Amino acid sequence: RTRAAAKRRVQDAFAQVARHAEREAVVLAVENHGCLPGTGAEHVEMLEAVGSPNLRAVVDVGNYMQSGQEAHVGTALAASHAAYVHFKDFRKVPDPASPWGWNVQPCTVGDGDVDLRACCRALRDAGYGGFVGVEYEGTEPEATGVRRSLAATVAALR
Numbered sequence: 001r002t003r004a005a006a007k008r009r010v011q012d013a014f015a016q017v018a019r020h021a022e023r024e025a026v027v028l029a030v031e032n033h034g035c036l037p038g039t040g041a042e043h044v045e046m047l048e049a050v051g052s053p054n055l056r057a058v059v060d061v062g063n064y065m066q067s068g069q070e071a072h073v074g075t076a077l078a079a080s081h082a083a084y085v086h087f088k089d090f091r092k093v094p095d096p097a098s099p100w101g102w103n104v105q106p107c108t109v110g111d112g113d114v115d116l117r118a119c120c121r122a123l124r125d126a127g128y129g130g131f132v133g134v135e136y137e138g139t140e141p142e143a144t145g146v147r148r149s150l151a152a153t154v155a156a157l158r
Helices: 003-024 040-050 061-067 071-081 116-125 142-157
Strands: 028-031 055-060 082-087 089-094 102-107 132-134
Touching (some): 028 082, 061 082, 061 102, 071 082
Parallel strands (some): 082 132
C-alpha cells in the first residue's frame, strides 16, 4: 500500500473512534510515533482531517526525530492540538541510508539532541498548560536515568 492509502485508512479509523469519544464525552489523544503520524505536519493533518474536538495529540517531542524532523519543529506544529506531552531524548547517529542522513538512539533526557527549551517555548507559545511526562527509553539504569531525565525536564520547563 502507498503511504497516502495508509494515511486514509488511519484517518478513517480515527474518525470512527472520535465519534465514539464524542458520544462518551472523552478525549482520545493520538501520539506521533515515527511512522503515521511521523512529522508534526502529519500529526496535525490527520487530526484536522477528522475534525473532532475529542481527538487530540499526544506530543512526544523525541518521536518527531524518528521521521527526520527536529523535535522543536514538530512540537511547534502540533502544540496547539496537544492534550498531553511526553519528553524523551534521542541522539542523532549518522546513517547514510536514511533519507535525512541520520537515525536516532535513545538516551537519558537532557543528554541528546532534543532541544528541550525550544520545545517548551513552542508549547507555551501555543498556550499549552497541561502535563508534561517523562518517557524514559535510555540505556542508563532507570535508578539514575529517570532521576536525571526528570531533573532535565524540570530545568527546561523553568
